[in-house]
Amino acid sequence: MAAVEPKVVFILGGGPRIGHAVARKFSTQGYKVAIGRRNTDKSELDGVLPVFVDLIKPETIEEAFREVESKLGVPNVVVYNAAALTFPPENDPFGVEPAAFTRDLAVNVDGAYAALHHATRLARRHSVSPLVFIATGNVTPFQPHPLAVTLGSGKSALAHLISLGTAAYDAKEFRFHFASQVTDNGGPVPYPDVSGELHGEVYWKLANEERFGWDVRFAVGPDGSPNFTS
Numbered sequence: 001m002a003a004v005e006p007k008v009v010f011i012l013g014g015g016p017r018i019g020h021a022v023a024r025k026f027s028t029q030g031y032k033v034a035i036g037r038r039n040t041d042k043s044e045l046d047g048v049l050p051v052f053v054d055l056i057k058p059e060t061i062e063e064a065f066r067e068v069e070s071k072l073g074v075p076n077v078v079v080y081n082a083a084a085l086t087f088p089p090e091n092d093p094f095g096v097e098p099a100a101f102t103r104d105l106a107v108n109v110d111g112a113y114a115a116l117h118h119a120t121r122l123a124r125r126h127s128v129s130p131l132v133f134i135a136t137g138n139v140t141p142f143q144p145h146p147l148a149v150t151l152g153s154g155k156s157a158l159a160h161l162i163s164l165g166t167a168a169y170d171a172k173e174f175r176f177h178f179a180s181q182v183t184d185n186g187g188p189v190p191y192p193d194v195s196g197e198l199h200g201e202v203y204w205k206l207a208n209e210e211r212f213g214w215d216v217r218f219a220v221g222p223d224g225s226p227n228f229t230s
């Protein structure tokens with residue numbers, strides 16, 4: 001009997017921009033889609049399952065995976081999109097209060113680790129392969145910026161996890177990507193220029209094509225399609 005191909009994407013930390021655009025892309029391609037966030041009433045997209053999760057509370061992450069599994073099936077694509085940032089005083093990155101640093105890192109790293117843990121255990125238990133895990137990145141691990149002291153510390157650790165997952169596991173079982181929109185010259189993208197639709201296009205390619213490494217950087221191409229720079 002032929003294996004049934006799972007088509008379930010779970011987006012953790014999905015809001016109106018990247019989260020919803022990725023959800024729409026996968027949904028129009030026939031995927032079942034779940035969006036995890038705290039304000040589930042704000043994710044009323046057609047055909048999308050809103051799932052409560054607070055990424056600073058690990059028990060809610062495990063519970064959210066259970067809910068997605070029972071209502072939609074085992075995810076074969078998982079997107080970790082949430083991030084937290086506390087701006088320090090200008091030119092004083094270590095002026096951020098330690099409690100704020102800890103809180104931001106819980107979203108930027110601890111929640112991502114829990115998602116990696118549960119997504120891989122679940123896929124293994126149900127022989128779902130490949131599992132494609134995509135973390136929404138940015139250039140802070142490669143180009144540190146003092147204003148991004150909590151965000152960059154978190155993204156650096158997240159990039160580390162994604163790269164070590166790539167090295168440790170067979171790509172036939174698990175694929176991991178740290179996907180970052182960049183400017184034409186490889187720099188950080190100003191917040192208003194981040195394109196949800198472009199992320200949707202890129203994440204769809206990552207889910208379906210094996211040619212990409214763990215560090216995926218892309219800019220807006222001349223025709224609006226992704227221009228991959230790494």
Ligand SMILES: NC(=O)c1ccc[n+]([C@@H]2O[C@H](COP(=O)([O-])OP(=O)(O)OC[C@H]3O[C@@H](n4cnc5c(N)ncnc54)[C@H](OP(=O)(O)O)[C@@H]3O)[C@@H](O)[C@H]2O)c1
Nearest residue numbers: 013015016017018019037038039054055081083138181189
């Ligand atoms: N490439 C670049 O240069 C660049 C630039 C800007 C942003 N980014 C990245 O893009 C991502 C965000 O994308 P976006 O702004 O388009 O976001 P989005 O998908 O519009 O929304 C993200 C959602 O995450 C949810 N969230 C936040 N904290 C959470 C928590 N503790 N638990 C559960 N959910 C949580 C929020 O919903 P609730 O409030 O309902 O929980 C929020 O709506 C981040 O990873 C960020 O670092 C990259």
